[in-house]
Amino acid sequence: MVDAFRPPDLSLSAEQIGKRGERFIEDLAASGSDRVDQVRLTLALLDGCLNFLDRTDRQAVRGRLTELEKGKGVFGLLPQQARDLARFAQRLAFILIYGTLDASNRSPASAALGYDIAPDRERGRTATIPPEPLLSKEILVPPDDPIPDHVFDAVVIGSGSGGAVVTRRLVEDHGMDVALLEAGDYVPEGSPSIGPRGERRPLAWDEIETLMRYYKHAGLQLTLGHAMFVFQGQCLGGSSVVNNAVCFRMPDRVRALWRQDFGVPWTGVELDRAYDRIAKEVGIAGAEQVVAGGFLNPSGRFLRSGAVRLGVEQNLHPCDVNISHDPACLGCGYCNLVCGYLRKNSVLQTMLPAAARSARSGKGRLTVFTGRNALCISGEIGNGAFRANGVVVRPRRKHHPEALLRGRKVVVSAGAVASSSVLERTAPINLSGLPIGKRFAFNFGSPVHADYDQEVRAYDGLQIAHYYRPETDQGFVIETWFNPPATQTLALPGWMDDLQRNVDRYMHYACAAPLVGSTSESWVDAHWIGDGEDIHIELQNADLERLRAGLLTTCDLFFNSDPPPRRVLIGAPDDWELTAANYRDRISRLSSFDQIQIGTGHPQGGNCLASKPGSSGGPGVISPDFRVYGTRGLYVADASVFPTSLGVNPHWTVMAIADLASAAIAAG
Ligand SMILES: Cc1cc2nc3c(=O)[nH]c(=O)nc-3n(C[C@H](O)[C@H](O)[C@H](O)COP(=O)(O)OP(=O)(O)OC[C@H]3O[C@@H](n4cnc5c(N)ncnc54)[C@H](O)[C@@H]3O)c2cc1C
Numbered sequence: 001m002v003d004a005f006r007p008p009d010l011s012l013s014a015e016q017i018g019k020r021g022e023r024f025i026e027d028l029a030a031s032g033s034d035r036v037d038q039v040r041l042t043l044a045l046l047d048g049c050l051n052f053l054d055r056t057d058r059q060a061v062r063g064r065l066t067e068l069e070k071g072k073g074v075f076g077l078l079p080q081q082a083r084d085l086a087r088f089a090q091r092l093a094f095i096l097i098y099g100t101l102d103a104s105n106r107s108p109a110s111a112a113l114g115y116d117i118a119p120d121r122e123r124g125r126t127a128t129i130p131p132e133p134l135l136s137k138e139i140l141v142p143p144d145d146p147i148p149d150h151v152f153d154a155v156v157i158g159s160g161s162g163g164a165v166v167t168r169r170l171v172e173d174h175g176m177d178v179a180l181l182e183a184g185d186y187v188p189e190g191s192p193s194i195g196p197r198g199e200r201r202p203l204a205w206d207e208i209e210t211l212m213r214y215y216k217h218a219g220l221q222l223t224l225g226h227a228m229f230v231f232q233g234q235c236l237g238g239s240s241v242v243n244n245a246v247c248f249r250m251p252d253r254v255r256a257l258w259r260q261d262f263g264v265p266w267t268g269v270e271l272d273r274a275y276d277r278i279a280k281e282v283g284i285a286g287a288e289q290v291v292a293g294g295f296l297n298p299s300g301r302f303l304r305s306g307a308v309r310l311g312v313e314q315n316l317h318p319c320d321v322n323i324s325h326d327p328a329c330l331g332c333g334y335c336n337l338v339c340g341y342l343r344k345n346s347v348l349q350t351m352l353p354a355a356a357r358s359a360r361s362g363k364g365r366l367t368v369f370t371g372r373n374a375l376c377i378s379g380e381i382g383n384g385a386f387r388a389n390g391v392v393v394r395p396r397r398k399h400h401p402e403a404l405l406r407g408r409k410v411v412v413s414a415g416a417v418a419s420s421s422v423l424e425r426t427a428p429i430n431l432s433g434l435p436i437g438k439r440f441a442f443n444f445g446s447p448v449h450a451d452y453d454q455e456v457r458a459y460d461g462l463q464i465a466h467y468y469r470p471e472t473d474q475g476f477v478i479e480t481w482f483n484p485p486a487t488q489t490l491a492l493p494g495w496m497d498d499l500q501r502n503v504d505r506y507m508h509y510a511c512a513a514p515l516v517g518s519t520s521e522s523w524v525d526a527h528w529i530g531d532g533e534d535i536h537i538e539l540q541n542a543d544l545e546r547l548r549a550g551l552l553t554t555c556d557l558f559f560n561s562d563p564p565p566r567r568v569l570i571g572a573p574d575d576w577e578l579t580a581a582n583y584r585d586r587i588s589r590l591s592s593f594d595q596i597q598i599g600t601g602h603p604q605g606g607n608c609l610a611s612k613p614g615s616s617g618g619p620g621v622i623s624p625d626f627r628v629y630g631t632r633g634l635y636v637a638d639a640s641v642f643p644t645s646l647g648v649n650p651h652w653t654v655m656a657i658a659d660l661a662s663a664a665i666a667a668g
Pocket of ligand 1 (some may be wrong): 079157158159160162181182183231232233234235236237238239240241242243244245246247248323350370371373374375413414415416419422457464531601602603637638639640648649650651654
């Protein structure tokens with residue numbers, strides 16, 4: 001099947017690429033992800049659809065796949081199912097074609113586009129990498145080791161932006177004995193750091209291996225019905241390790257909403273003080289100050305010239321980022337592949353080593369359990385309340401039975417999606433009728449590629465470096481964004497030869513995406529058997545209106561740039577190529593989310609924070625002091641507590657909220 005999509009003159013054979021695919025699926029199965037069953041089923045269905053064909057006949061296979069893509073089902077498939085299958089095959093094939101490395105550890109398909117990996121660029125050849133503050137062997141408990149017979153002061157579930165801040169505060173400021181439980185593995189970020197048990201990160205530009213080692217379900221987390229990818233980190237440090245380091249405070253509109261509609265009392269000066277504390281610890285500064293040699297995303301200069309021509313340049317800014325200025329960021333363009341040069345101040349480089357240092361100096365204690373999933377909270381019922389006394393855990397790779405990790409307090413920071421499912425699986429809490437898993441929301445994006453005659457080389461700079469915010473809030477911001485080729489192919493439109501032609505223009509694109517804060521009608525349903533969950537998305541007209549407005553503004557900026565692009569591509573299955581003459585009409589005619597591809601790395605909500613407990617219909621799972629209603633000793637501190645989406649990148653807010661939560665947890 002790979003051969004049907006593979007450029008015929010590529011130096012890698014279809015067999016070599018196919019083998020990489022097989023290894024990916026084996027690794028996915030070994031990682032304990034339940035997505036592997038869906039992937040295998042999808043591949044089996046595809047295989048069935050190619051029955052009675054000579055598989056060596058490339059044209060015949062291409063023809064059958066194209067029939068499927070046109071909605072002609074075989075074996076009783078419905079047209080939409082046939083189309084989804086064909087599109088899945090294409091996505092998988094392209095990511096494998098552009099992500100497979102050869103003996104020189106480079107991707108021949110990407111090199112053919114003109115792409116060079118960071119070490120082959122002038123500044124990459126001479127770059128120094130600072131020593132990584134690795135966690136020591138003594139505090140790390142790998143998944144095969146037994147759970148100690150010990151009662152910790154607190155068990156924190158999840159080591160991402162929220163959990164890492166809580167962990168540091170409880171150890172450093174409150175002298176507590178903390179167990180940090182993380183589903184992912186400890187994979188150092190620095191290339192070539194080697195962890196205390198020989199853990200090595202993949203090559204910094206190996207896109208497939210990075211997805212496998214640092215992302216939940218290797219990047220294959222999809223909403224039910226395959227409508228949208230939901231990207232989340234799964235490793236020590238969580239999504240903080242794979243994110244773009246872009247930092248925003250909560251917009252005033254959202255602060256007012258949370259205060260008025262949900263009774264959240266701390267959205268003013270208290271929250272700003274927490275932002276300030278975090279900013280010092282993770283070194284937040286303007287992108288222009290931290291990126292050496294001006295290597296911001298090259299797309300920014302096209303957006304700027306468009307903004308100047310339209311007289312709105314005051315709305316375009318460099319982003320604030322948690323990236324060090326000494327040594328300065330190289331702008332290698334690998335943020336989502338994890339910062340191998342150790343410039344990004346993820347929580348794995350800041351909060352967790354600081355917690356470990358404090359523990360070493362005797363302020364508190366820290367034990368880090370990796371590679372184990374929290375299934376549910378254990379506790380007992382007394383005086384009409386559920387009192388948490390630990391967490392039921394199981395190694396992610398499932399070699400061992402469940403065990404109890406005991407703690408006097410439990411903090412759930414498994415991120416939006418998993419935090420709701422851990423609470424849902426805790427029967428006494430679920431039966432209390434709280435609206436767990438409801439009011440799930442996300443910031444979604446849909447990349448816009450502007451195709452210029454000249455080379456833009458948008459990959460050669462900080463992945464997200466600029467944002468555009470209209471003077472009057474229209475519910476979106478626009479951000480520059482670009483990735484190495486395999487990942488970028490996922491965002492380009494077109495079927496087969498059209499997609500290939502679009503990918504071939506890789507060097508010529510400037511790219512930006514409107515980011516829209518969704519409404520809160522979506523929800524998460526935990527599986528009762530196993531540790532997974534389903535994500536249901538339910539979007540409204542308001543969401544589509546904001547997306548249309550965001551796409552329109554992005555196209556306005558690109559089509560007014562100097563020089564203008566020859567065309568602009570949006571992520572639509574049909575009618576994706578826009579010109580200056582037709583883009584307004586085409587975008588205004590988008591009438592459903594089936595007509596445009598969206599994705600998210602910013603899930604939020606599911607455990608709504610509100611001043612009153614809710615029931616299945618309304619808000620309120622968590623009180624403003626971060627306690628789960630009707631419980632003692634059980635707290636939530638991560639993106640899942642957001643009553644609404646922010647509409648801007650959330651991790652600074654997650655960290656600030658976790659800072660506020662820590663004081664309440666220690667005092668409670
Ligand atoms: C590709 C990408 C780019 C992004 N870019 C930006 C950006 O530039 N700026 C920004 O503000 N935000 C960005 N984000 C979003 C931001 O990183 C997240 O909103 C933030 O990190 C969420 O913090 P959290 O603590 O809620 O969850 P996470 O950081 O996701 O941490 C949750 C942790 O819990 C672990 N876990 C999950 N389930 C279990 C379980 N059952 N048991 C034990 N552990 C579990 C996970 O493995 C994970 O480590 C990006 C996200 C992604 C994926």
